[in-house]
Amino acid sequence: MLGLKLPTDPRWVNIVEKNIDEILTDHAFCEQKAASTAISLIVSFPEYTELTQEMIALSREEMGHFKMVHDRIIARGQTLGRYRKDEYVIELMKFFPKGGSRANQLVHRLLYAALIEARSCERFRLLSEQLQDRELAEFYHKLMISEAGHYTMFLKFARQYGELKEVDKKWQDLLDYEAEIMKNLGKKETVHG
Secondary structure, three states, X not given: OOXXXXXXXXXXXXXXXXXXXXXXXXXXXXXXXXHHHHHHHHHHOXXXXXXXXXXHHHHHHHHHHHHHHHHHHHHOOOOOOOOOOOHHHHHHOXXXXXXXXXXXXXXXXXXXXXXXXXXXXXXHHHHHHHOOOHHHHHHHHHHHHHHHHHXXXXXXXXXXXXOHHHHHHHHHHHHHHHHHHHOOOOOOOOOOO
């Protein structure tokens, strides 16, 4: 369903299992960035009313997810660690050229968002299936379902606002590029890396 060209090595879960506090901190910041992306799309493309309405709802949902992760961090007797850059997103954002028409910029941002959500969904599925901590596994199962909905929503909007054939071609090319990035990742206790 997700269309990812290179699945995550299942051994990534072993890394996460040994570093739960680290993955939770990284995950919290991913939720913050997802809310920020939704707000940024509203600010940048307010004339797209349907998109704006969905991004309002998404920003609330993502901040709710941030709170849920933050609450888990506190329950574990920890505090939210420091923000760190997301190598995956930094590399991914190099794919589409900067500039171009507003319509192209919107489609590119929607495709990036769709792919980030798809990879998060895939990673959360692995966590839900393989974590020994069953409560945390169930938590990630619920979030996996949410991420799948976000992925399909972003892809739907990209296809709605761009020319379908062109968008689908860009999507496939982006998936190929992402697979190359993933060959060098999956060795850290981060959601994407």
